[in-house]
Amino acid sequence: MRPSGRKLDELRAVSIETGFTKHAEGSALIKMGDTHVLCTATIEDRVPPFIKGSGLGWVTAEYGMLPRATNTRMRREAAMGKQGGRTVEIQRLIGRALRAGVDRSALGERQITIDCDVLQADGGTRCASITGGWVALKLAVNKLMKAGDVVSDPLVDPVAAISCGIYAGQPVLDLDYPEDSEAGVDGNFIMTGTGKLIEIQMSAEGSTYSRDQMNQLMDLAEKGVAELVEKQKAATA
Amino acid sequence: MRPSGRKLDELRAVSIETGFTKHAEGSALIKMGDTHVLCTATIEDRVPPFIKGSGLGWVTAEYGMLPRATNTRMRREAAMGKQGGRTVEIQRLIGRALRAGVDRSALGERQITIDCDVLQADGGTRCASITGGWVALKLAVNKLMKAGDVVSDPLVDPVAAISCGIYAGQPVLDLDYPEDSEAGVDGNFIMTGTGKLIEIQMSAEGSTYSRDQMNQLMDLAEKGVAELVEKQKAATA
C-alpha cells in the first residue's frame, strides 16, 4: 500500500557514517532512505550571555538545506537575506530536543553547536537531523571526556526522532516525501532511549484526527525510535 | 498549590469583546486572565499564487507583541528589522490551526488574514490568539454570508486552543506566566468544538514526560477547549 512497498511500521534503510568531515569535533552523515543529512558538532568555550557564570553548558542547533537538495531548486537562504520560517522553526526544535537529553551541569560551561545540513531530501529531514545530530554531539562529548575536560557523561540517554502520520487512512511510520505530501495528518515524536517523551508535534492540514489515532501513532513512534537508538549506539560505540 | 489559587483543571477568567476596532471585517479582544490579545480579520479578494484558480480560499495569520506587553520591554521587531524565530513559529501555528477548521472550497477564492497583537502578556498568548482569532474569522465570514458572497458556512466547527503542562509535579490547565516559566513540560492542544484534534505541541525543556502524563494532559485539554468553545459561540451568536 505504501509507495515504497514498506510495511506500515517499517523504517526506511538507515545508515550513520561517522567522521564524514574532518574539522568538526564530531560529524555524521545520516541516511534515512534518500534523505541524507550531514551533522557536525562544534565545541566552543563560551556560552550565551543568559547563562554566563551559571556553570551550565548549552547545546544549540542550526539547520540548512542545499538549494538542490530537493526536487526543484529552492532559493538559497543566504542569497535571500534571511532564514525562512520553516528553517527557524526546525532549528529551534533540534536544539530544544537535544538539550532535553543533556545533563547541562555535567557538560560544564561550554557550548556545542550542531549544524544539520541536508544534502538530499526525501521527507523527514528534521527527524534525521535530530537523530544524526545526537550522534555528532555524542562524538564531540566523547572527545571532551577522553581529554578529561568533562568527567561524568552528560549524555546518559540517547535522543532520537521519527515521523508518523496517517497516509491513505492508515497510521504509518517514517513518511517519505511522496507520503508526506499526501498525508493530511503527520508529525514528529522525539523520545529517549529509555522510552521517555521529549516532544510531540502532531498537526493536521485540512483535516483532523481522533485520540485513538493519536495513540496508534504513538505506538508506531515508540517502535521506530527504539530501532534508531540501536543505530545510534552502534555508531558511537 | 497554583500561584493564582486556581484548581488544577481551572481556566483563567475568559472574556471576548467583539468589535473592539471598527475598520476590520471582524475584530475581538480576548482576555485570558492578564493575557490580552487583539485579533482582527481582513478579507481580500486575492489568494496566494500557489492556489490561484483552484477555487479554494486561504486563511493566514500574523502575530506580534507590543514592546511593553511584557514585564520588561522587548525590542520592537520592526526596529530590529525582522520577526524573531518565536514570532514566526507562532504565526505559522495560528494560520495552520485556523485553516484546519475551514472548508476552503466553501470560502471561495479569497484570503482572510488574522492579525493577533498581544497588548498585554501573562502566558498562553498563542492559545489566546487562536481562540480569539477564530472569533474574528467567524465575524468576517458572517459578513460574507450576510452579503451573499459566501453561501454555505465554511466554519462548521469552532477551533480553540489551550495550554497544559506539568507544574510542581502536577498536570495543570491554562498556565499563566509564573507557571509557564517554571514548568519543565508544557505545550498546546488545538481542538475543534466536536472534540477532534488539530494539533498537539508538547515539549520538555531539561526534562521528559511519560505516556501516562501525556494522557492526563490531554484529558485536561479536552475540558478546557470545551469551555472555550462555549465562549466563542456566545461571542459570535
Next chain:
Amino acid sequence: MRPSGRKLDELRAVSIETGFTKHAEGSALIKMGDTHVLCTATIEDRVPPFIKGSGLGWVTAEYGMLPRATNTRMRREAAMGKQGGRTVEIQRLIGRALRAGVDRSALGERQITIDCDVLQADGGTRCASITGGWVALKLAVNKLMKAGDVVSDPLVDPVAAISCGIYAGQPVLDLDYPEDSEAGVDGNFIMTGTGKLIEIQMSAEGSTYSRDQMNQLMDLAEKGVAELVEKQKAATA
C-alpha cells in the same frame, strides 16, 4: 461644513484612560474621536552612549500601527523587515517633542522609552501619540518621585500637540481622516501648557499658503493645545 459636523475650532471627543496595561511604569490609552493610541512608558537605568556620564537623562519614543488600524490593511513593518520612512519620521518627532519638555538634569542618568502603538486610526495619530505619550511619561516620572529616585519634578510644563489645516478653504482644528486626506495644507503644532512653542511642522502638498493663514492656524492651535493640557492634567492628577 466639516464632515463630522464639528465647528472650525472644535476638537474631537478626547478621553485618556490611564493604567490600560499593567506591566509598564506608565500607560495610557488616548482616544481623539476614532483615533486610539496606546502609550506606554518604560524606565531603564541606562542611557545612550553619547550621554553616558553626563548626569543627564534621555527620553525617546517608538511608534507603530497595528496592520488593521486603518481602513485597508497595511503590511506589518516587522514582516517587511524595516520601519517605513513615515514611521521613522513620526517617532523621531515624538521623542524630540517630549524631550523639549523634560528637565534632563532633574531626571538623572536614566532613559524613558515611550511606545506609541495605534490600535485604530482616523487621522492625527502623531499628535495623539505626543499628547498621550506625555501622560504615560508623567505617570512613570511620578513613580520615580514617589520612590525617591527623582527629587525635583523634571516635567514642570505639559507637552501636547494638535493638527491644524486648511480644509475647503477654511482653517480647521484637529483634522480627522476625511479632512486630512482632502486638505492641501496641514501640519502639527506642539506646545507646552504655558503656551510656548516646541515644534511647528506645516506643509503643503500640491498647494501653498500665506503668512496670514499661518497666523490663523496658530491661533487655532493655541486654543486646542490648551484644552488638551486640561485633559492631561486631569488624567495625571
Next chain:
Amino acid sequence: MRPSGRKLDELRAVSIETGFTKHAEGSALIKMGDTHVLCTATIEDRVPPFIKGSGLGWVTAEYGMLPRATNTRMRREAAMGKQGGRTVEIQRLIGRALRAGVDRSALGERQITIDCDVLQADGGTRCASITGGWVALKLAVNKLMKAGDVVSDPLVDPVAAISCGIYAGQPVLDLDYPEDSEAGVDGNFIMTGTGKLIEIQMSAEGSTYSRDQMNQLMDLAEKGVAELVEKQKAATA
C-alpha cells in the same frame, strides 16, 4: 557675534554650477559656504503605481552624504544595510517641497528623480538640497520643453529653502555647522519665488520659543529665500 563674522541676516556665499555631471538630464553643484551638494535630475517615462493612468507626473528625491563629507567619518549607509532615520526624513522633505512647486498635470505622466548627494557638509544640507535640486529639476524640464514633450512650463514659481534659528539669543539666517550645533531652536523655511509658504519645520531641542521669535525668524527667511531665488533664476536663465 557669529563665528563666521556674518551679519544676523546674511547668507553664506552662494554659488550654483550647472552641468557638473554629464549624464543626468539636469545637474547642479550648489555651494552654500562650505556646504557642497551635487544635485542631479533623472527623467523616466514611468510613474509610481498609485498615479498610473492619472495623467499626472511625479517628482521624488533621494538624499545621501559621502562618508567623509563631515568632520569625522560616518558609516556608509549602503554598508550598514539601510538609510538612517535622518536620511529618510530629509529625502521625504525634499521630494514634498519640490512637488509643491510643480504643476503635475503640465508635467504629464512621467517621473523626475532628484538625487542630492552631499560632497562636503557644514550645516544646512537639506536646504541646499532643495534649492539646488530645484535647479536640476528646472534644467531637466527645460529639456523636455525644448524637445516638445512638455508644452506648458510646470515650474512657474521657483522653490528654495533656508534655515533660521536662535543662536546666542539672536535670530540668525542660514546657520553653518558651528551655529547649528549650538542653537537650541532652529528650522527650515521652504518658500516660492513669489513669497508663498510651502513648508515650515521649526523645532526646539531642550528649549522652547515664543510666537514673537517665530515671526522674527519668518522675516529672516523671507529675505534669504528671495536672494536664493535670484541665484536660481540666474543659473537656469
Next chain:
Amino acid sequence: MRPSGRKLDELRAVSIETGFTKHAEGSALIKMGDTHVLCTATIEDRVPPFIKGSGLGWVTAEYGMLPRATNTRMRREAAMGKQGGRTVEIQRLIGRALRAGVDRSALGERQITIDCDVLQADGGTRCASITGGWVALKLAVNKLMKAGDVVSDPLVDPVAAISCGIYAGQPVLDLDYPEDSEAGVDGNFIMTGTGKLIEIQMSAEGSTYSRDQMNQLMDLAEKGVAELVEKQKAATA
C-alpha cells in the same frame, strides 16, 4: 619542502564522483585532497530579463560553505542575513568562468544554475568549484542533448581552474590551506581544455611579484589544468 611533501608542480589527489545527489540534472562531488565540494546543476526554462527573447542561454553559479567546513566554525551566512563579500566574489567568478566555455546560442534560451557547496575546505575551494561545476554542467547538458532539447553541444571545450602561488620563495601548483595562508602571492588560472585562457586572478598581500615569476606560475597552471581536464573527461565520458 611543501608541508604535504608534494613536488612543486604536483596536484593533490583528485577525484570526481558523479551522481552524488539524485534530484539535480547533474551533480558531482569533487575532491582535491581534503577540499570537498558538492556541485549540482539545475536546468530552468527561463532566463534573466536582460536576455529574454535573445535566443541565448545563461549559466550562473552560487557558492556556499557549510559552517563547519573549516577548522573553526564560521557563522552561517543565512543566519547573518547576507552573503559575505568573499562569497559574492567567488560565485561571480564561477559563473563568469563557466559561461566563457559555453556556446550560449547552442544552449538555447534556458538557464543552468551551478550550486557549489563546500562540505570540507582545505584551500582552493573556488578552483575546485569551477572544475567540479563544469562536470555538473556537462552532465546536465548531456541530458538536454539526449532528450533532443539541445542539438549541437554547447560545451565543446572543458573549463578547469587551478591555483598557483609563491610559497617559501618557490612557485608551487595547487596550494593547500597551510601553503595558502603563508603565501604572499597567489592566484587562480582558469583555462580551457585546449589551453586558452579565460581568467587570471593573481594577487599579492603584503608583497609583490615580477613578470618572470608570473610566467613561471603560468607554466605550472598550464600543466595543472591539463591534468584536471583529463579527470573531467573521464568523469563525463
Next chain:
Amino acid sequence: MRPSGRKLDELRAVSIETGFTKHAEGSALIKMGDTHVLCTATIEDRVPPFIKGSGLGWVTAEYGMLPRATNTRMRREAAMGKQGGRTVEIQRLIGRALRAGVDRSALGERQITIDCDVLQADGGTRCASITGGWVALKLAVNKLMKAGDVVSDPLVDPVAAISCGIYAGQPVLDLDYPEDSEAGVDGNFIMTGTGKLIEIQMSAEGSTYSRDQMNQLMDLAEKGVAELVEKQKAATA
C-alpha cells in the same frame, strides 16, 4: 580605430586635483577622461580586532557610485539595503591593492580608510579609484609624518592601476565605457612605481585569449602605469 580616436597605447586625459574636500585627512578628485572619482582618506586610531596589539597598521577601502553617475540611473545601494556584488568586489580589490604598497609596520597601529565615490562614470572606475586612492592615502600619511606620528615613510613605492583589453581584435590601453562594453577580454593591472606586479585580473566574457595576447596586454599596462605614477608624484610632491 578607437571610438575616442586615441592610439592603442594612449591613456585618456588624466588630472588629479588634491584637497577637493576639506574635512578628510587626504582628498583627491581624479579624472580619467569622463570618469571622475572623489577619493578621501580617513585616519583612525584603531585597527580591526584581528591585528590588535600587533603593532601593524591597516588600510581598507569602500567604493560607491552616485545613482546618476551612469548613463541611466542606478538604484541607490543604501535604499536597496545592501551593497551589490560588484561594489563589494571592487572595494575589496582597492583595499588589497593599496595595502600591498604599504609598510604596515612603519604605519603603526592605526587604520586609514579610503572612500572612493564615483561622481561620473565612463569605464575604468576601479582603476581610477586605486590610482586616486593612493594619492589620498599619501596625503594623509604626509600629515602623520609632518606631525611626527609616523617616522619612516610607509609608502615608498606608489601603487597605480590601469585597464587593458582586446577591442576589435586589438590590445588597447585604458578602455572607456564604449570600448569596455564591447570588449570580450579585459582586465586590470595593478603595479608599483618600480614596475612590480601587485594584482592582475584578466577575464573573458564569451571569449578566450592566448598567452601571447596576455603578454601584449602586460606591455601596455607597464607603459600606462608608468605614466600614472608620474601624475601621482606630481600631485603629492
